[in-house]
Amino acid sequence: MILTVTMNPSVDISYPIPDFKLDDVNRVEGARKTAGGKGLNVARVIKQMGEGVVTTGVLGGTIGDFIIQELSKDRIENYFLKISQESRNCVAILHDSKQTEILESGPTLTAEDVAAFLRKYESLLTDVSLVTISGSLPKGLPPGFYRELVERSHVRGIPIVVDTSGESLRQVLVNEVKPFAIKPNITELSQLLGINVEPGIESLSQALSNEYFQGVEWIVVSMGCSGAFVKNGQDFYQVTIPKINVVNPVGSGDATVAGFAVAVKHRQSVQAVLKTAMTTGILNAMEDVTGYINTANFESIFNQVKVKKIDL
Numbered sequence: 001m002i003l004t005v006t007m008n009p010s011v012d013i014s015y016p017i018p019d020f021k022l023d024d025v026n027r028v029e030g031a032r033k034t035a036g037g038k039g040l041n042v043a044r045v046i047k048q049m050g051e052g053v054v055t056t057g058v059l060g061g062t063i064g065d066f067i068i069q070e071l072s073k074d075r076i077e078n079y080f081l082k083i084s085q086e087s088r089n090c091v092a093i094l095h096d097s098k099q100t101e102i103l104e105s106g107p108t109l110t111a112e113d114v115a116a117f118l119r120k121y122e123s124l125l126t127d128v129s130l131v132t133i134s135g136s137l138p139k140g141l142p143p144g145f146y147r148e149l150v151e152r153s154h155v156r157g158i159p160i161v162v163d164t165s166g167e168s169l170r171q172v173l174v175n176e177v178k179p180f181a182i183k184p185n186i187t188e189l190s191q192l193l194g195i196n197v198e199p200g201i202e203s204l205s206q207a208l209s210n211e212y213f214q215g216v217e218w219i220v221v222s223m224g225c226s227g228a229f230v231k232n233g234q235d236f237y238q239v240t241i242p243k244i245n246v247v248n249p250v251g252s253g254d255a256t257v258a259g260f261a262v263a264v265k266h267r268q269s270v271q272a273v274l275k276t277a278m279t280t281g282i283l284n285a286m287e288d289v290t291g292y293i294n295t296a297n298f299e300s301i302f303n304q305v306k307v308k309k310i311d312l
């Protein structure tokens with residue numbers, strides 16, 4: 001069983017309004033409302049791969065109820081901490097081939113909420129063999145909060161995959177206890193190191209040799225349509241992927257985390273882990289719905305992903 005953590009889930013509302021008018025009334029048909037949050041995308045893809053998954057995090061109010069309802073519809077087990085404040089809505093207005101987003105910041109957690117969540121997390125750890133953490137933190141949590149989750153899983157020998165950015169990612173990496181894996185994209189990697197990492201072997205291998213990554217078993221730098229560059233132990237790999245018909249790449253990083261987690265749980269070879277992780281990312285990009293993969297295409301894509309070990 002894999003546990004996915006989403007600390008600040010949302011209801012994602014998309015409004016297709018082709019001729020969006022400012023300072024006027026806009027009527028919308030075909031509004032879509034889904035349970036959002038990067039960890040929920042990870043969970044959905046794990047579930048579609050036929051693997052056991054449990055979701056946790058913090059939610060509240062009627063928006064929180066909607067999220068639980070949606071997860072239950074997909075038969076995804078959910079053990080979120082319920083708080084008195086309302087979870088957030090995130091609105092995307094689709095107009096003139098553009099996307100204008102309005103993102104609520106969500107609830108501010110109290111010290112009691114944090115303590116209650118950590119108790120829940122501890123109890124969930126007794127039944128899982130791998131943990132994934134995705135996305136940003138809600139207000140009220142210090143940027144080092146994910147360190148706490150990494151340490152608690154480490155004590156039990158449970159590998160943990162962290163997909164976050166900015167100060168949250170930095171805090172996880174400067175800690176003595178390291179996560180098992182991270183999956184930054186190239187922008188997040190550049191931001192972490194404060195340099196502009198180029199997508200070439202030299203720049204990437206140099207970047208991943210930074211002290212930040214010592215003791216992290218897997219660093220998977222995903223690069224959209226250019227595949228990935230990876231450090232596993234002391235080895236570097238370049239992963240190339242086939243050209244596909246891209247429909248909607250949003251959430252492909254989350255799908256990659258899902259594929260990675262499932263493959264690691266099954267103790268697949270390095271090659272197979274990377275091929276699986278890329279394949280689920282690609283399959284997500286081929287679909288309109290975020291966090292959805294058509295598993296019927298898995299094998300054909302998997303066979304077209306190439307993993308090359310780099311001799312430096």
Ligand SMILES: Nc1ncnc2c1ncn2[C@@H]1O[C@H](COP(=O)(O)OP(=O)(O)OP(=O)(O)O)[C@@H](O)[C@H]1O
Pocket residue numbers: 184185222223224225226227228241244246249250251252253254255256277278279280281282285
């Ligand atoms: N345009 C694309 N064409 C083919 N594959 C893609 C494309 N975009 C993403 N993928 C696949 O998904 C993986 C992860 O995508 P990406 O690097 O964009 O993650 P990300 O920036 O973390 O995305 P997000 O945070 O929105 O989930 C890529 O390594 C690749 O395998």
Ligand SMILES: [Mg+2]
Pocket residue numbers: 163185253254
């Ligand atoms: Mg991402």
